[in-house]
Amino acid sequence: MTTAPTRQQPLSIGEVARQTGLSVHVLRFYERQHLLIAPVERTTGGRRRYTTADVEWPQICIKLRESGMPVADLKQFAELVRRGPGNETERLRLLHPAAALRAHPTRPATPDTPRRNRTRTPSAGRAR
Secondary structure, eight states: OOOOOOOOOOBOHHHHHHHHSOOHHHHHHHHHTTOSSSOOEEOTTOOEEBOHHHHHHHHHHHHHHHTTOOHHHHHHHHHHHHHOTTOHHHHHHHHOHHHHHHHOTTSOOOTTSOOOOOOOOOOTTSOO
16 A cells, blocks of 8 residues: 655754754755755745755765865855756766876866875885
């Protein structure tokens, strides 16, 4: 026997903060900076109401920021996701900045460019 799918209850900003580990201030910042891929619905009283799908995207944003992606690139990435399919090459370029630097060697490195290709020097006491 199948039952009709139930509509999930919307989540408050506090509930989303608890689920994602982000503060309510960061969630509001993400919304103001257009880092979310869909507009957050609001009640008639102006309170934000999130869906479970709205929770998944901030979790992706967390991973991208932890990888060293600057907010400006995250904003561009979110815009590309909002546009839908057809821009995968541009998305990959944002996800792999080291490859983009090799493809465009004249592009200057910025202070927030992640240092992914660090080489380790052998310690003095180790045999090679």
